[in-house]
Amino acid sequence: MKKNLELFIKALRERANIYCLIGKYDKGIDDFDSALTHSRIEYEQNKKLIGEILIEKAYIFVTGISNYDEAKELTTTGLRLLSTDTLTPSYARGFNILGIIGLRTGDYKNAIKEYKNALKIHKKLNNIKGICATYINIGTVYKNLGNRRLALKYLNDALTISEEIKDMRFTTVAYNNIGNIYYYNKEFDKALEYYSRHLKISKRIGYKFGIGTASNNLGLIYWEKKDFNKALRYQRIKYNISKELGHQRGIGMAASNIGSIYMDKGQSKKSSKYFDTHLRISKKIGYKRGIGVASINLGTVSFVMKDYKKAEMYFENSLAIFKEINEETSIMENYMVFIQLYKETNDDIKTLKYCVELYLLSNNNEVKRFKILALKELSVLANKISIKDLPGEIKKILLKEKVIHWKVTMEKILQDLVTHSKKKGLQKKPLK
Numbered sequence: 001m002k003k004n005l006e007l008f009i010k011a012l013r014e015r016a017n018i019y020c021l022i023g024k025y026d027k028g029i030d031d032f033d034s035a036l037t038h039s040r041i042e043y044e045q046n047k048k049l050i051g052e053i054l055i056e057k058a059y060i061f062v063t064g065i066s067n068y069d070e071a072k073e074l075t076t077t078g079l080r081l082l083s084t085d086t087l088t089p090s091y092a093r094g095f096n097i098l099g100i101i102g103l104r105t106g107d108y109k110n111a112i113k114e115y116k117n118a119l120k121i122h123k124k125l126n127n128i129k130g131i132c133a134t135y136i137n138i139g140t141v142y143k144n145l146g147n148r149r150l151a152l153k154y155l156n157d158a159l160t161i162s163e164e165i166k167d168m169r170f171t172t173v174a175y176n177n178i179g180n181i182y183y184y185n186k187e188f189d190k191a192l193e194y195y196s197r198h199l200k201i202s203k204r205i206g207y208k209f210g211i212g213t214a215s216n217n218l219g220l221i222y223w224e225k226k227d228f229n230k231a232l233r234y235q236r237i238k239y240n241i242s243k244e245l246g247h248q249r250g251i252g253m254a255a256s257n258i259g260s261i262y263m264d265k266g267q268s269k270k271s272s273k274y275f276d277t278h279l280r281i282s283k284k285i286g287y288k289r290g291i292g293v294a295s296i297n298l299g300t301v302s303f304v305m306k307d308y309k310k311a312e313m314y315f316e317n318s319l320a321i322f323k324e325i326n327e328e329t330s331i332m333e334n335y336m337v338f339i340q341l342y343k344e345t346n347d348d349i350k351t352l353k354y355c356v357e358l359y360l361l362s363n364n365n366e367v368k369r370f371k372i373l374a375l376k377e378l379s380v381l382a383n384k385i386s387i388k389d390l391p392g393e394i395k396k397i398l399l400k401e402k403v404i405h406w407k408v409t410m411e412k413i414l415q416d417l418v419t420h421s422k423k424k425g426l427q428k429k430p431l432k
Contacts, residue, residue, distance in 0.1 A: 023248035051081030106328035
């Protein structure tokens with residue numbers, strides 16, 4: 001390849017990655033496509049280069065616009081082109097992307113498998129930063145699985161490495177993710193400690209993106225503590241830094257969380273303005289997950305304001321998005337808000353429909369709380385609906401899954417499964 005062309009392709013890749021960082025995904029994809037077009041002029045000679053670019057492009061599709069099918073196809077093709085030399089950072093990055101897809105879609109076993117494939121390569125290459133990053137990723141999966149012991153083990157290993165190599169950015173990421181474990185376990189004071197460390201180091205090294213992330217998470221903590229003024233102050237820091245950096249997704253995230261805080265304060269109209277901002281930005285940058293989250297939040301506003309038709313419309317839009325990107329956890333959260341909507345409107349048959357949907361999907365998912373919630377709701381409906389009044393399709397599913405004979409079976413399943421978690425009201429989705 002001619003030197004000038006080689007430098008041009010390198011410049012396109014670097015600019016594409018910058019576009020990804022600031023949320024200008026369409027421009028990033030255009031640059032990668034241009035780099036691929038020029039690389040394919042000498043296809044046989046440039047197979048490895050093309051594989052690397054495909055994997056870089058896949059990263060935008062998985063982390064930017066949540067198109068997991070496209071990301072998987074690009075990554076698989078990229079790995080095939082790189083298969084003659086598997087001991088490379090790019091090959092490890094391909095496995096990392098497959099791990100992210102598993103994490104985002106709720107396929108946690110596959111996520112761990114792919115992350116560990118990446119880890120093997122990083123260890124053989126003695127790529128310390130790669131090892132550190134992968135420990136963080138594996139720890140995040142175990143956090144989502146509720147395995148606190150293994151989550152903390154991997155994250156503390158990452159923290160130790162980052163401190164040994166004096167990479168303060170990795171240290172901030174490790175602190176952030178350890179804080180997330182305590183946050184999701186509702187140990188807010190402990191989470192506050194780690195998020196504060198994250199913020200302190202980010203400020204010291206002038207890492208603005210880290211300052212924004214830490215401020216976002218501190219805002220969530222103060223929201224949980226019902227200190228709304230502090231929560232809003234930190235979220236506005238996140239919002240302003242994201243605007244300064246041109247990070248559209250970050251602006252949308254902060255707007256979403258500000259809206260959720262106003263919802264908690266009982267200011268539904270004000271919250272709607274921020275959720276609309278989140279929806280508009282997500283549509284603009286093609287961020288499908290953001291569209292789904294904004295839609296469910298706008299549906300929640302409509303629900304609170306007793307505009308049930310509008311709530312139903314937003315929930316349907318959200319569910320369609322999450323089904324499109326195959327994000328199972330969010331699909332199940334959508335089923336839960338539908339259940340509450342139809343309970344409120346006294347539509348027992350539709351309530352039952354979504355209870356069954358939630359039950360069936362939760363059978364294939366490792367997050368047990370959804371199955372417990374579905375079974376609780378089914379047990380309530382068992383006392384309200386006669387079997388003869390059930391639609392045929394639902395009756396067939398229930399019989400197949402042995403959810404009925406109603407009372408006897410329900411009591412037995414509930415006795416085995418219900419150990420925690422009482423269902424609360426509609427949950428607004430904080431963005432982390």
